[in-house]
Amino acid sequence: MDETVKKYTTRREFFKQYKKKSRLQETWNRFLRNKLAVIGLFIIVFIMLAAVAAPLIANYDTDAIRINVPDRLQSPSAKHIFGTDEVGRDIMARIVHGARISLVVGCAAIAVALFIGGALGAIAGYSGGKIDDVIMRCMDVFLCLPDVLLALAIVAAFGTNLVNLTVAIGLAFTPKFSRVVRSAVMTVRGVEYVEAARTIGATNTQIITNHVLINCFGPIMVQVTLYVASAILTIAALSFIGLGIQAPIPEWGNMLASGRVYMRDHAYIVMAPGLAIFLTILSLNLLGDGLRDALDPRLK
């Protein structure tokens, strides 16, 4: 003990190392202990960087959109890392530009779901009783339908464009979020500090935003990560059957769809978008699992 203390010039400094760790730091340290989660974080950050830097990697118009038939179906080479597709477009260029669409639409859709579902769930969970019953039974009805089917119905009804697709997927995921937020809110609602906030005269809105939702942040964040993965998969699925992002706009799902004809002779053509989808979903799931473990104080 004495020697350990000597290592730090003063006793105070010795204790500082234990004291100064903030909550965030503790969580981060716990997260770092989970190797798989760190790998997940690494991959998703890499994919995000690729998406952000897409214009630097390849020109959108000339490489990812313009048809260049003489170069069609080339195997991977130094010039075309993932080869070229059936009309001679560089697959690498299409993958990185496709990442932009997948990530943006996926995140935007989940933002829509979180906003609507979160608000409904918070109201239901906080008020309880009849309001809770009415909101949650409506959500249950939507929860019965698979999300691809629900999104498909909405897109089919309103037409396929980027905004409709985002809203459709967002609405499809709304019931899931309302359930998550509701249960999180219900556990926090009965806690004494919420009661305490009432005794100092806080309004319901103040209590929900200031005390309830902020304490549900952890579980909600975990679900966001996991559902972004599902949303990206849903976009790919819809695009694959031709109801999502339309060709020639590069998207992983429609790249798979158009490439599947050539799969037998030119496997690389579907390998790259398949791998992109696979890695994105995997990394987000690993990240979500890691976050859940790190944010759960019981596993300290």
Next chain:
Amino acid sequence: MEIKKINEQENTLEIKNLVIHYISDEEVVKAVNGVNIIIKAGKTLGLVGETGAGKTTTALSILNLVPEPQGKILSGEVLLEGRSVLSMSEHELEVMRGDKVAMIFQDPMTSLNPVHTVGHQIAESIEIHRKVSKHQALKQAKEMLELVGIPSERSNEYPYQFSGGMKQRVDIAIALACSPDLLIADEPTTALDVTIQAQVLKLINELRQKYHMSMLMITHDLGIVAEVCDEVSIAYAGRIIEHGTLEDIFDHMRHPYTKGLFGALPDIGVRRSELMPIKGLMPDPTNLPSGCPFHPRCDYVMEVCSQSLPENKWLSETHCVECHLYKDTNESML
């Protein structure tokens, strides 16, 4: 409300014949069955009783925060400085809570929000009730922290960085932030150890006198009552069975239940003496005995006890008791 009696203006809080039941599908829990409480301005009333005697429910009714939808206030009045709390609108209640009446909770570990700094939590109350900027509110919050004996530099630390006693100090700072007229302390020291208990009680008492607040001290510790209260009400099964000044209750207790409570206290002077527990248990609040709720446990039980509820008898100006043993003010059968 138009005709206000003079003595009513002196009373910070007046609860008249309050009846609160918790009604669920299976059963009715009769938590409060006709409670009468008066707290005079600047005075402290101790509300003493066993767990389940209806103390906390009574306290929550003052803020009109009886848990809904099960908790139903069936009858009675709660007058805060002459104004009826039960008929206030939601907005009026929000203005009143924290500004006129504040509450200190039993368990400081759970009554602070873990994700906000303590300074922020104290400032919240100030921001709600005073028209001040966030910066100003935080400054006042720091002053409040100093007041309860915590260095103001710690205002941007989180509750988990504080010990239990310090958290209770923060709780007190929150309650006092808007200098309320009435402070409700719901077993404020139950979760603390004895030395910290003494410190916290001393702090509450000092601040209460400094700001001339009235206080409702809910506790089951008669030692705390002796230390901080001016008057005492003994609650049993949702009724006030005896009320009086400290002297009335501690030296001239009348109700058999009150006697039982004191009989169950160890006496440091007579170490050999055996403690005298009150026989039996608190009655089930879903199925209260007929007549006087205490009669199945009472040593002096009479025929009339199981038949009718005893009336409130005033034994002196300050001392009243609900027991059939006392027919007239002068006559005592004990």
